[in-house]
Amino acid sequence: MPYVLANSYDADLKIWSGSEIEEYFAPDLSIGEIIFHEMRRHPKLIAQISTTEETILTREELHSNAMRVASYMRSKGLLQSDIVGIIARNTSHIPAVAYGCFFNGIAFHSLNIAYDRGTIEKLFSITHPRMIFCDGDEYEKVRDATRGMEDVEIVTMRNHPEGGSTPIEQILSSPIEENFRPVRLEQGIDQTLAILCSSGTTGIPKAVTITNSRQILAGSQDLTTADIQYTHSSLDWITGLLTTVTSGVYSTTRILADNVFDPVYMMRLIEEYRITWILQAPSHMAMMVNSREFESTDFSSIRKYLFGGGRASVETQHLIRSRLSSDCLHFAYGFTELGAMATMNYHFDEKPNSVGRLVSGLKAKIISEEGESLDRDEVGEVCIRNGQHWAGYYGNPEESHKVRDSHGWFHTGDLGYMDDDGFLYIVERKKDMLKYQNIMYYPNDIETIISEMPDVAEVCVFGVWDPINGDEAAAAVVKRQGSDLKAQDIVDYVRGHTDAKYKHLNGGAIIMEDLKRSPNGKTNRMSTKAYFLEVKDRN
Template identity: 35%
Template sequence: MNFKTSYDSENRIWKSESIEQLFNPNKSIGAVALYMLRSKPRNAVCQISDSEGTELTYGTACSYAISVASYLKELGLGCDDVVGIVGQNTTLLMPVLVGCWINGTPYNTLHPIHEEEDIRLLFALTKPKIIFCDGEAFHKVQNATNILNAPIYTLCNHLEGVPRIQDILQPVPMAELYQAAPLKYGANQTMAIIPSSGTTGKPKAVCRSNCKLLSEIGHTDGSSVLFSFSSPDWGTGILLIVANVLCGGTRIITTKPYTPEYLLEIITKYKVTNLTGSPNQFGDLAQLPSYTAAVMSSVRVIVMGGCHALPSVQTNIRAKLTHGVLVNSYGTSEIGGISLNYSDYKVDTVGRLWGGAQLKIKERVPDDVQKLMGPNEKGEIWVYTSISWMGYYNNPEATADIMDADGWINTGDVGYMDDEGFLHLVDRSKDILKYMGFHYSPHEIEETIVSLPDVLDACVFGVYDDKEGDLAGAAVVIKPGSTLTESDITRFLTEKLVVKYKLLNYGVFFVDAIARNSNGKLLRAKMKEICLEINKETGSKVLQR
């Protein structure tokens, strides 16, 4: 399957075909969720927690969600307030989210992995009136939010003397007649707030509208078994919850950390049909000896995104995916999905635009003028969608930095569209480096490094020098027992890349792991910090193993 992308050569705009929404965007997602939950058999299982060993039925999920909505209403909370959530995928998180939808109160979700300062920063913007968190994150959340005076309830791993979610989950009289709050601000009313990925700086609070949540329900139906390691502080984490509640099926959750072995165990144990995750996760999975066509026979769809997927990685995944399709996707926290590639054609691209998205390629020229580019010409990727983005919560300055007056959003990525309407990604615009007057992409160097048989992962960063500009350094993870040296890597790059400005002019650092966020995105700034600390402590540009 490939979506049609047309090109307006006069205005230099690429356009995709619009897709008719399944649900009325002017209907609250809370009302839709309530209707869909009530329409399912009460004893049918909608969610299984592998880590907690629990099952949640549609009937119980509906009852709990109504209890949460009723409690929020009793507190006087509505669409102009915010509920704070700091939690992983545990049994009672989904009913809390749905309860917020039913009451029309947006929630601001964060993963417990966030540092106290990030929680303080984001909640200072959204100012939640009530907070739900995992027990192990309670003290961190309490310290970060003490000036808000918001009550905190634990979702799991409860602490003595601390309110818990069970205190709220009391039966509501006449619950079968309970109705969702109508939309006060229409289809664009904010219903969810998630953090930006934080890969280029401190995270910001990204608004997701009612219309947006209803538009992305994925490739699922009532027989689907869904799984992702993503929690609902991430777009794919929310997408799976929306798909589960509105379309049915069973969602598998866990708080256990990702390993390829554990992912394979989940697929086998629950006969998973729909998977979402990062290319790193599925690439590692495909390297396991036990990754076979028989094991993967239940899988219908794998949607991966969040970082670049090497063609070789895609080939390895598809080799055993005999009953399903691999979708290489591209999107941002602000926009959601932008393009998809369903096939093994042009696997070095992220496919064609979809969902009514429009795209421009712009190049910055002197005096900060932006020049529109045509096919096969590189520049910054700007996107416009029919669903309005409501910006960063309580942060108009940051919103104006990436969205123009006409609603076009700067993705922060550099790329180009080819003659067939396929989108090629080059790198993040903020990651592009400059050495001796020449611009270069760290991503290109990373791809070359990981093509070495003994290399498992790599991250390239720039260290500024007053005379030469950005000197490329690389953090490299090699296979256990490998004798690969810095000179081996630099010699290989010299042969493959040739030009001096693409070489590792700051050297190689051998590390045990590459820092990524909870969803597999590379934390380039963090790796630079780690490597410079190694340099400071050892006096060498290479960590002696």
């Protein structure tokens, strides 16, 4: 029997509600306090295994390392009002850095390693971190980006440069403060836990604050000490933060890997470590099913397979499900500003195209362009309310008010609708709307058609401007391994599967080895389009 999320509907207010949150911990405890106490309860359990650095740490060892990091920060005079910067891979000691920050009530601002010097400079100039943790590989880039900031200590996690940085080993050999205890938060659970970055597909990413509220645990309460967790996401992405938090709270074993994502390596990890819980990007799923090793990999250990951050074709989902020993592949829809999952779909067979029902503690409504609440099966902007404090985009109140209104509703920018059973369907991003000869359409309309082609692994559709027609649809496609698919095949297929001329690939199609992506792994529609135009110009 699939897990059931209970939703209710207020027909007068036209608002859907998830079930009430069940509190497993005292409501005034911070995330840091919970993790501190839980780690002491299970000292001998294995906390983490780094497969790329070949390290194993028990919870006792990880707890000690986290206290040393926290004690070092205290010795340097860092306060709860200070910020710590992180720009690093999933290396052995990054969890200790995160937990050390949690123990001290200090928020960390985490950036992706792929950011260039200019982006790092702009983002860290917003939060002014006192201490920055990075790999030696990024040291010079980080140093140059922070030259104008005073008293910034850079700690390197590995590949230490000669001089200039503090090696993490120096901190891990420093003393633990006598009678060490996690701090009580000055602002209670409303205090900021971490600062992440928006996906950044348009312009410079924003610094998104995440609070200490329990909402980040929603949908993960079934984790136990027997679980083995894995996500390839690093700490700059909400899925990386969520996995770090839940592994600490529920005393699981976490598998770490700091390599560039490799689908074959990922499948080997699943087999070798008997991974039970996965949180993955749809693009990584597509890469896995497109690998020769997919059919021979043993996925039987997995009991919960979550994916989110973008769409996965129904075909990809079917292929993944065919290899699992139970019905445990679930779409998790959410957004960084919420700091948690918003909905989960535990009913793929009945609702294959839905992102699911609301998780506990949330409310949702669908609104028109005029801001009026819409009824069931009516398409509008999806709005979510969690009733929790949100500090907004760090240092950017104007943009904060655009995404969260005065009544506490997050305006997602996603167009969708709720059906009679309380299942949410996402139609498209509002900003992705295109117009061909003044007829409105969305890239997903065409992506859905192309995804039905058996030789298509991934697809990205975008508009190419034509002075007469407006936005002509064009497609970039990754074909399945061994396929002889041609670009013209895709154009012909779309033309044969829709009578709407404005949905034809009037702008053409290309085959790519891989789509262009944002640092967090999402398909970057703008960059893929730019590559498409570059290729077309050359030809």
